[in-house]
Amino acid sequence: MKTHILWDIDGTLIHNSPDGANVYLEAFTQLTGAPPLHRITNPHGMTEGQLLSELLQLNGQPSTMLDDLLTELDVHTLAQHDGGFIREAVAGGPEALREVAHRGWDNALLTGNGPLHSRYKLLAAGYSADDFTWQNSFFGDRSPSRPHLTSLVTPQLGDGTHIIVGDTPNDGIAADAASLPFIAVATGAYSVADLRNTSALLVVDNLVGGLEEVLDTITQLTERG
Numbered sequence: 001m002k003t004h005i006l007w008d009i010d011g012t013l014i015h016n017s018p019d020g021a022n023v024y025l026e027a028f029t030q031l032t033g034a035p036p037l038h039r040i041t042n043p044h045g046m047t048e049g050q051l052l053s054e055l056l057q058l059n060g061q062p063s064t065m066l067d068d069l070l071t072e073l074d075v076h077t078l079a080q081h082d083g084g085f086i087r088e089a090v091a092g093g094p095e096a097l098r099e100v101a102h103r104g105w106d107n108a109l110l111t112g113n114g115p116l117h118s119r120y121k122l123l124a125a126g127y128s129a130d131d132f133t134w135q136n137s138f139f140g141d142r143s144p145s146r147p148h149l150t151s152l153v154t155p156q157l158g159d160g161t162h163i164i165v166g167d168t169p170n171d172g173i174a175a176d177a178a179s180l181p182f183i184a185v186a187t188g189a190y191s192v193a194d195l196r197n198t199s200a201l202l203v204v205d206n207l208v209g210g211l212e213e214v215l216d217t218i219t220q221l222t223e224r225g
């Protein structure tokens, strides 16, 4: 049976980027003709589907605009990429992917971002699209919540060991909802102490000092089946 490591992107594989998030505001402004008066105060761990629906609602726009807003988001994401926007991978992220692949486990994504946004975020941080199995990945651009996204994992991937790696309590809540094991890394907006208040089997500071423990935990989960 296969072991799939379902990596979150923001705060887990790459550092959060306030400038990078401008594409949401640009897409909203382009579509509605004005910038949003009200903004989402804590977007960490939200899916894009959720974030953009709430942004529309907060600003008195119909939720039926979501599809057009996502189309606009892709346009601005491509423009951001073409403009040479650079993101920063977390320390140890590339090595973690290598070690996972080396052990025969599958690197895939479970992220609030859509597929195109995911791809360009990762490329901008120096990862390769080939680092991930895209058909085993889960994208939240049309997902109303992270638990909705995790509910799709076992039906789609079948039997095996499917492990969520993320940086927010929301990742843990979503893992719990689908009875999936959760490993937490404190390279996003939440501290080790915050993440210890979740169901995480393991909380590490980062993927450098914490990598051995992460790999050991995955080994144990895989052997347990």
Ligand SMILES: [Mg+2]
Binding pocket: 008, 009, 010, 011, 012, 044, 045, 166, 167, 168, 188
């Ligand atoms: Mg995250």
